[in-house]
Amino acid sequence: MTNKLATREWIAPKLVPLVRIQPDVTGQVAYDYMIHRYKVKMNDAMVSRALKLAHEICEGQENEQYAKLRDYANELLKRNSRSTIRLQCTPYTHEFYRMYICLEACKMGFLTGCRPLINLDGRFFKGYYSRQLLSAVSQDGNNSFYVIAYDIVNVENKENWIWFLENLANDLGDLVEKGFTFISDRQKLTNLGLDSALQLNKDAAKWLNDIPADRWSRSAFDTVCKNQAVTSNMCEKFNGAILKYKGKPIITMFEGVRMYITRKMVKTQALIAKSQGPLCKQVQMKLDKLHKKAIYWTPHWSEDPNRAKFEVTCPPHSKCAVDLKEMTCSCRSWELSGIPCEHAIACIGHNAGERFWETTGFDPIQTPIVKRKPGKPKTKRKKSPEEDSNPHKMKRKLGPPRCSRCKQVGHKKTSCKANLGDGDTVAATNKTRPSDVPVDGANEETRAS
Incomplete structure (x- = not known):
């Protein structure tokens, strides 16, 4: 498969279509392409020279x-x-x-x-x-x-x-x-262990102290750029x-x-x-994460007239001061990034009740006049005939009445008018009728006569 006639001048035109389709083609891809397409093997130097010439054919020479x-x-x-x-x-x-x-x-x-x-x-x-x-x-x-x-x-x-x-x-x-x-690139010098440098190397500590803190410390950054990036x-x-x-x-x-x-x-x-909403996707995702953290912080209003200053606490000893009007927090995250921190979000969502209501200054509204009716006032409304009087109570579902004497449906024993004999009645009811029970001797004589 190796051919000495396969020079770079012969190989380069064969690679031009591949280079046009894939400008960043690698030498390995070009080598595999020549083997599968033309059954020609090449060494690495030949592939590199042929690929360079193919790029010059497609893009032109550097001096041109x-x-x-x-x-x-x-x-x-x-x-x-x-x-x-x-x-x-x-x-x-x-x-x-x-x-x-x-x-x-x-x-x-x-x-x-x-x-x-x-x-x-x-x-x-x-x-x-x-x-x-x-x-x-x-x-x-x-x-x-x-x-x-x-x-x-x-x-x-x-x-x-x-x-x-x-x-x-x-x-x-x-x-x-x-x-x-x-x-x-200068800030990369501070990527060394800052704390260890200050403790172990006094010269490094002096050199660092000579540089203003707002040039290397995030907490001392200017708040104009609204960005916490330090790299x-x-x-x-x-x-x-x-x-x-x-x-x-x-x-x-x-x-x-x-x-x-x-x-x-x-x-x-x-x-x-x-995107949905006025915020970018990354900012919205960050706010959602901060909102979940804000539930652990409890805001306490400082009774200022602008209703903007709060002290936010989180047990056992974490505290922060937030000013919603000035958009500041003692953690300085809000000022540096421009995005409300979890402490500010806890204050923004805080509802303190009537003490935050604005007083309008109008005359107070009086209660309406009510004519008192005799008797105990009724608190329940009158229900329509179709409504259940007590919908919370389960009712027994009974079928139509059945007579225990004649076994017919539609009436009871007390209103039964069927003409049945005494024997039939006793057999039907399977009980002794009250008139058949002997009471005393007089009754027996009367019955015998």
Whole structure:
């Protein structure tokens, strides 16, 4: 099955249909395809070279796509006039330097529907021309990642990050004035055991104390972003989703990222159309879980005029202070996430009775005048003839009356008019009649005569 004439120039055209259908095809799949279709065996190096050539036939060569970058950027601006695309090359040699893309839909969606939180991260893409992908990713209302902008540079350094952030600030406005919160890779330093570091390493404790607490402690975070995230997981999810484009030519990679963002937006819109209620699915699920925990907390109103301040207790010693008007809780979960905590939910569902009623100030309503009737007042209504007088009592079900004398149905013995003899009567009743019982001797003589 091994054939020396099966070179990569001969194998690559055979793999083109497979690559067009499945762009991320692996070498093992291509090897199995050639064996089953053409009965040809190849070594791993031959499969890799032939597969690379097949990709070049389908997508074009890398240097050809670099030459078309200006045309690609111009086409994006024509189709998305409010998008931001900046391409920089070296002054004299015109070599590619960096390219920044912020699509209009991504920009407007972030400003109108996402939390003011931005994750910054870089991703190294291997290939013949090594490059770095710098990205700014936020979080939408359903706790999923939302891509704002991305940038392709040759190397990740301070200069390229400053250029990327300057372009991002021009698109989003004043980052400080709008209260945007940034998360970068630096917070990973605190993933070491914080408590053990403070106890065992005094230098580490001093270094950590020199950094303001609102930069690394969740309890001291700013409450503007309404997010409890302390990691750059949103960027990691985005980088993992576009990992299959890392070895592609630059325009193919840009198009793959853009199409992925578009498909994700379409899926999100379909999910919103199916959802019921004003809240997103993940937020509603979180509220349902918190509502189940809220039953263990007992709210106590503090008698404030706004009827908004409560002290919530849970045996034996747990206590929290809740202010419904200011939307705050001493646990700070409500302030940091924007979602009511279990303590606040217990107060929202609390009903304290008449002391929460608002006084209208009108004259009090008097009871109506009642004319008293003689006798004991009747509390039960009069029932119609068709109704049972006592429906709660079981009645005996009896058939029609039967005469014990003549054995006929429809009358009793007392009203029986049948003409029967004494013997028949006695036999019928099987009892001694009162007139047949001897009372005294006089009666016997009378009977004998």
